[in-house]
Amino acid sequence: MTGCAITRCMDYESSSIRNALQEIIANTDFPCVEGKTVLLKPNVLSDNPPEKAITTHPAVVYEIGMLIKEKGAARIIIGDSPGMQTGPFRPKLSGIIDVADKLGAELADFRDNPRIHEKDGFRMPMAAVLDDADIVISIAKFKTHQLMYATGAVKNMFGLIPGLNKSPMHLKARTPESFARLLMAVFAESHTDYAFIDAVEGMEGPGPANGIRKHIGLLMGSANAYALDKAEAAIMGYSSVPLISEAERIHPGITDCSYPLLRPEEIAIDSFMRIPEGKKSTLRSLFLPNVLGFFGIQHDTRPYPHFDDSLCRRCLKCAEVCPAKALELRHGRIHIDKHRCIHCFCCHEMCPFDAIKIK
Ligand code: SF4
Ligand code: SF4
Numbered sequence: 001m002t003g004c005a006i007t008r009c010m011d012y013e014s015s016s017i018r019n020a021l022q023e024i025i026a027n028t029d030f031p032c033v034e035g036k037t038v039l040l041k042p043n044v045l046s047d048n049p050p051e052k053a054i055t056t057h058p059a060v061v062y063e064i065g066m067l068i069k070e071k072g073a074a075r076i077i078i079g080d081s082p083g084m085q086t087g088p089f090r091p092k093l094s095g096i097i098d099v100a101d102k103l104g105a106e107l108a109d110f111r112d113n114p115r116i117h118e119k120d121g122f123r124m125p126m127a128a129v130l131d132d133a134d135i136v137i138s139i140a141k142f143k144t145h146q147l148m149y150a151t152g153a154v155k156n157m158f159g160l161i162p163g164l165n166k167s168p169m170h171l172k173a174r175t176p177e178s179f180a181r182l183l184m185a186v187f188a189e190s191h192t193d194y195a196f197i198d199a200v201e202g203m204e205g206p207g208p209a210n211g212i213r214k215h216i217g218l219l220m221g222s223a224n225a226y227a228l229d230k231a232e233a234a235i236m237g238y239s240s241v242p243l244i245s246e247a248e249r250i251h252p253g254i255t256d257c258s259y260p261l262l263r264p265e266e267i268a269i270d271s272f273m274r275i276p277e278g279k280k281s282t283l284r285s286l287f288l289p290n291v292l293g294f295f296g297i298q299h300d301t302r303p304y305p306h307f308d309d310s311l312c313r314r315c316l317k318c319a320e321v322c323p324a325k326a327l328e329l330r331h332g333r334i335h336i337d338k339h340r341c342i343h344c345f346c347c348h349e350m351c352p353f354d355a356i357k358i359k
Contacts, residue, residue, distance in 0.1 A: 002224040003028040006262040009219040012059040024221035027260040031193045034072035039133035043141040044080040047091045053213040058095030060198045065103040079108030085163035111162040119185040138195040142202030146345040149241040152229035153195035167323040170344040176242035195225035204273040210354040227257035234264035307334040311355035318347035
C-alpha cells in the first residue's frame with residue numbers, strides 16, 4: 001500500500017528540511033529521477049513574500065530540487081501560473097526566481113502555447129511544458145480554501161491552467177462537487193508522480209490568500225496525492241472536504257494508504273480555524289427556501305462576497321477575475337450582482353488588499 005509520510009519540521013533551516021525530506025523519501029515510493037526531466041510545481045498563487053504563507057516556501061522548493069539533483073536528474077523545470085498572471089512568470093517576492101537560479105533550473109511560463117486536454121467532459125488548456133517532463137512533482141502549501149475548505153497537492157495542479165484561463169473553468173464547475181471533478185480531471189492529465197505539502201508554516205481562517213499564518217511544524221510527502229490531501233484535511237480537523245468525498249465516491253479506495261511515520265488523527269489541531277462546513281440549519285433556513293420555491297422564487301443560502309469600502313483600493317482585480325461578470329464599479333464602490341454570482345470566491349482569493357469577506 002502507498003505510504004503517506006508525515007514528519008516534524010519545525011523551521012525552514014536547510015538541515016531541518018533536508019532531514020525531514022530524507023525521512024519522507026525513505027518511507028514512501030519516491031520516483032526514480034536519474035537522467036530524467038523533472039517538473040516542480042510549487043504553489044505561487046500570487047507573488048508574495050514567504051512570510052505571508054501564501055506560497056510554497058522557497059527553502060522547501062530548493063531542498064527538494066537539491067535532492068533531485070543529487071539523485072541524478074538531468075533537467076529541472078520550475079513553474080506555476082498565478083490566477084492573475086498577465087506578464088511573464090517572474091516570481092521574485094516569493095523567492096522562486098532565486099531558487100531556480102541557485103539550482104540551475106529553468107523557469108517555465110505556463111502561458112507559452114498551452115495544449116488543450118479533454119477529460120471527463122472538461123476541455124482544459126494546460127501548460128505545454130508537461131510534454132517535456134518525465135516526472136511531475138506537486139509541492140503544495142498547507143492552507144484553507146473558501147470553496148474547497150482545504151487546498152493541497154491535487155488542487156495545486158490547477159495552476160497548470162494558465163492565468164486567467166482558470167476563471168471560465170469555474171462556470172463549467174459551479175458547485176464544490178463539480179469543481180472537485182474538474183480538479184480531478186486536471187490532476188489526471190498532469191500525470192503527477194509525487195507530491196509534497198509544505199506545512200512548516202500554514203494558513204488557517206479565510207485562505208488561500210487572506211487567511212492567518214499558523215505554525216504547523218510538519219512536512220508531508222506521498223506518491224498518492226489524494227491520500228496526502230486527506231491527511232492534511234484530517235490534521236486541519238475536517239471530517240470531510242469536497243475533493244476527497246468526491247474522489248472516494250468516484251474511485252473507492254483512492255485514498256487508501258499506510259502512515260509509516262505520524263498518523264493524521266494523532267496530530268489533528270483542535271484549535272485550527274476551519275472554513276465553516278455550511279451554515280447550521282435553522283427553522284428559517286429549512287422552511288424559507290421551500291416557501292419561496294412554492295411561489296417560484298429562488299432563495300440561495302450560500303455565502304456571498306462582501307466588500308469593505310475602507311480597505312478596497314478600487315484596483316478592479318476582483319472584477320477582472322470574476323468568471324460570472326458579477327462585479328463592477330458603481331458610484332465609486334464595487335457592486336455585486338447576486339443573481340450572477342456562482343460562489344466560486346475567486347474574487348476573495350485574488351483581492352490583494354483583503355477587502356473581501358465571505359459571509
Ligand atoms: S480586488 Fe479588492 S481592492 Fe481591488 S477592487 Fe476588488 S475588492 Fe477592491
Ligand atoms: S462575485 Fe466573486 S464569488 Fe461571485 S462569481 Fe464573481 S468571483 Fe465568484
